[in-house]
Amino acid sequence: MQKITILFIGLILSFSSFSQTVGDTVIANNAANLKVKVLYFHITDRCNTCRSIEVNVRKTILENFKTQLDSGIVNLYILNCELPANKVIAEKYYAYGSTFAITTYKDGKELTTEDLSNWAFKKAPKQEVFVSELKDKINELLK
Amino acid sequence: MISVKHLKPKFLLIAAAILITSCNSGTKSTDVTQNDSVKITPKDISVVTSNQQDSISNPTDSKNSESTVKTEQSKVLIYNFHVTNRCVSCIAIEEATTKTLNTYFSKEVKEGRIKRQVLNVDDEANKTISEKYQAFGSGLFITRVFKGKETTIDLTGDGFKFAKNKEEKFIEILKTTITNYLK
Numbered sequence: 343m344q345k346i347t348i349l350f351i352g353l354i355l356s357f358s359s360f361s362q363t364v365g366d367t368v369i370a371n372n373a374a375n376l377k378v379k380v381l382y383f384h385i386t387d388r389c390n391t392c393r394s395i396e397v398n399v400r401k402t403i404l405e406n407f408k409t410q411l412d413s414g415i416v417n418l419y420i421l422n423c424e425l426p427a428n429k430v431i432a433e434k435y436y437a438y439g440s441t442f443a444i445t446t447y448k449d450g451k452e453l454t455t456e457d458l459s460n461w462a463f464k465k466a467p468k469q470e471v472f473v474s475e476l477k478d479k480i481n482e483l484l485k
Numbered sequence: 486m487i488s489v490k491h492l493k494p495k496f497l498l499i500a501a502a503i504l505i506t507s508c509n510s511g512t513k514s515t516d517v518t519q520n521d522s523v524k525i526t527p528k529d530i531s532v533v534t535s536n537q538q539d540s541i542s543n544p545t546d547s548k549n550s551e552s553t554v555k556t557e558q559s560k561v562l563i564y565n566f567h568v569t570n571r572c573v574s575c576i577a578i579e580e581a582t583t584k585t586l587n588t589y590f591s592k593e594v595k596e597g598r599i600k601r602q603v604l605n606v607d608d609e610a611n612k613t614i615s616e617k618y619q620a621f622g623s624g625l626f627i628t629r630v631f632k633g634k635e636t637t638i639d640l641t642g643d644g645f646k647f648a649k650n651k652e653e654k655f656i657e658i659l660k661t662t663i664t665n666y667l668k
Binding site: 385387388389390391392423424436437438439440441442457458459460461462463464466467 | 568571572573574575619621622623624639640641642643645646647648649650651654
């Protein structure tokens with residue numbers, strides 16, 4: 343009986359934590375290999391441009407950096423900055439609304455963060471340009 | 486009738502008074518001219534300097550200086566672009582822009598140095614201006630017009646990042662940008 347109760351509580355807790363981060367994407371496979379962390383934050387009530395940025399970011403990473411993503415060289419975070427579960431990481435990157443940032447790492451240490459929010463909103467409607475420029479940017483950082 | 490005999494001393498007295506007065510006023514006007522020339526020179530220099538650094542005209546300057554200052558002044562154009570169906574962030578950007586202008590730049594808005602437009606990019610009438618700024622959705626662009634040259638900064642990303650949940654930060658960014666562009 344006690345075991346069932348514990349299992350039940352565990353199940354409820356896992357469901358509640360899932361609902362807090364529903365829609366979020368975190369692909370971080372091997373911290374030791376990490377070189378580039380790509381982060382896109384959004385709010386709950388989103389506009390079309392904000393959604394386009396997410397689509398473009400996913401497309402760039404999945405179509406051009408799949409190997410690096412699998413090996414942990416590139417990490418991808420797509421998070422709702424308004425969820426309590428993401429409060430700490432959102433504040434770290436000053437993400438109070440739609441925010442696109444790229445952070446570089448070396449030997450497990452965070453080096454620099456570049457905020458590309460203005461760039462992302464400008465390029466979002468032109469997917470080809472967005473993907474091409476972001477791809478070049480990440481390749482440059484991976485060198 | 487008054488005789489010449491009676492007039493003479495009176496006339497002499499009046500003539501002497503006129504002479505003294507005109508002499509005094511002459512001295513006075515010379516003094517003023519001298520003082521003015523001393524005062525005006527540094528004032529003029531300061532006006533020229535202020536033209537280069539701060540284009541806001543000094544009300545005590547001469548008419549010529551004012552017209553020079555006015556032609557040298559930069560103007561700031563603010564464009565809030567949006568689509569017909571707006572999200573909360575887009576509305577927050579517009580509201581925060583209004584707040585910034587009302588709080589810090591009401592004088593410049595009244596003078597016409599700052600012009601702000603809220604434009605729907607879905608409206609055919611705004612097609613040309615939207616294309617000029619490559620505004621296909623929500624956008625915030627600040628343009629500085631100085632000597633016929635335009636410099637534009639795109640603050641759309643900052644708007645979406647801060648306007649809704651960190652308004653004070655967005656207002657600070659916008660205020661700094663406008664202040665720099667007014668110089």
